[in-house]
Amino acid sequence: MADPTRDDAPVILFDGVCNLCNGAVQFVIRRDPRARFRFASLQSAAARDLLTRHGVADDLPDSVVLVANGRVRTKSAAALGVAGGLGLPWSLLGVFWLVPAFLRDAVYDWIARNRYRWFGRREECMVPTPALRERFLDTHER
Numbered sequence: 001m002a003d004p005t006r007d008d009a010p011v012i013l014f015d016g017v018c019n020l021c022n023g024a025v026q027f028v029i030r031r032d033p034r035a036r037f038r039f040a041s042l043q044s045a046a047a048r049d050l051l052t053r054h055g056v057a058d059d060l061p062d063s064v065v066l067v068a069n070g071r072v073r074t075k076s077a078a079a080l081g082v083a084g085g086l087g088l089p090w091s092l093l094g095v096f097w098l099v100p101a102f103l104r105d106a107v108y109d110w111i112a113r114n115r116y117r118w119f120g121r122r123e124e125c126m127v128p129t130p131a132l133r134e135r136f137l138d139t140h141e142r
Contacts, residue, residue, distance in 0.1 A: 016041025
C-alpha cells in the first residue's frame with residue numbers, strides 16, 4: 001500500500017456536501033487498493049492551502065479537482081486523470097481525452113449544475129472511517 005502522507009501522492013478535492021461527489025470518493029477508494037489517492041473536501045482549510053501552494057488562490061473551484069504531478073486539473077480533466085490513476089478497466093476512459101475539452105466540460109458542467117437536485121446534499125462533509133482517516137488531509141478539521 002502506498003504511503004498516503006507523502007507529498008507527491010495525488011490528491012482529489014471534492015465537494016464534501018455533495019452526495020454524488022461523496023459517492024465518487026467511495027468509488028475511488030474501493031478501486032484504489034494501493035491507496036495512491038488522498039482526499040480533502042473543497043470546503044476545508046487543507047484544500048485551500050493545497051490549492052494556494054499550486055497557484056489557485058482566488059476563485060476556488062466547486063468541481064472535483066485533481067492535484068497530481070505538480071498540476072491542478074479540474075472538471076473533466078480531473079475526472080479523466082482519476083480514472084487513469086485507477087488502472088484497468090477505468091483507464092480505458094482515457095479515450096475521452098480525444099474529445100475537445102470544451103465539449104467534455106460542457107457535459108461535466110451540466111451534471112455539476114444539477115448534482116444537488118439529482119443526488120441531494122449533506123449538511124456536513126463526509127467523516128471517513130478510522131481505517132480511511134489517514135488518506136484524508138482534512139480529518140483534523142472535523
